[in-house]
Amino acid sequence: MKCNKESVELMHKYLDGDLCKEEEIQLRTHLETCEACQHHFHELKRTITLIKSAEHFAAPNDFTQKVMDRLPTEKKRVTYKRWFKTHPVLTAAAIFFVLMMTGMFASWSEDGQLVVSKQEELVIQGDTVIVPEGVTVPGDVLVKNGKLLIKGTIDGNVTLVNGKLISDDETLNGDGLMASAGGVNGELETVDQMFEWMWYQLKSFFSGVFSF
């Protein structure tokens, strides 16, 4: 009964559509001569027809409604996530804003530290920055958390953050500061408040951007 096993294998390949031409001829010629195999083949084909005619079932009437009722309500988190995905530009802007704010707060709260721009001509004594007499400081000057005493000249803008402009003869000549104590060839700006500091940061950021 070796023929049986081999040809049954071919029958199944035939049913799966895997038979090549050669094998098909082989199976056909065998079936013509072997009655047992013919019977087997017939039974297999009939089985498939029978399987296909098995009872069909339909889902209960309210099936869809039941499923819909059981669906989880969308979580807030999911909604946010989807919103971020659909609005990438706004998301980027929000992230940028948050980072900038934290950067600003961080640089604001570096308290007590005296920060001075890097001109060699500036002399630092304790918390006072001095522009010596007869000296011209090139470029902009930034002083943070300290006092600035101008005797010479500054060739640029001056920014004072959380600090104070003082002069030698402050008591004598309170408001004639600029005239008496050297000169500033640019704008003089004093920043004392957090809000002003932010404004200053924004301004310098945008002037930085636009100068490109």
Next chain:
Amino acid sequence: MDQFIIEKIKQVKKGDQSAFADVVSFYQDKIYQHCLRMLGNAHEAEDMAQEAFIRAYVNIHSFDDRRKFSTWLYRIATNLTIDRIRKRKPDYYLDAEIRGTEGLDMYSQLASEERLPGEQVESLELQRYIHHEISQLPVKYRSIIMLRYLEEFSLQEISDILDIPLGTVKTRIHRGREALRKRLRHV
């Protein structure tokens, strides 16, 4: 029809829950029937079919649009039913087979909604008998025979649904056919 489903899936992915209702009503009969044939119990089948749709909804973002949705859905349903069969405790169901009868359960005592009685009674008996014979096959053959001949998936698709190699699918379908041939030869 495929285009219709693809469109609906897109809407569901965008968060439109109501679009999912169309997906469910499109596939509900197929999935319910699949579960019923796998489990042989109407109550369990409804439970699992619902669960399958809910899982599909929850995991919709992991569905790859380039693949066939039905394959993905059947995979979820098949895995659920197989899990269920494994965990099954011996229990009594209304649709369990009545002792001493062949292919008769309590539901067979109730009227079927879909086929007309009368002249079709005999063919209905036969259909029920065939359904019963299929349900007596071991799960690994039954699932493949069902997917191939009742749900008309290709062998490759069956291999995807069940996550087994194509060669294994072929071996099992051969054995399943042989087993059924022996069971149904006297019909």
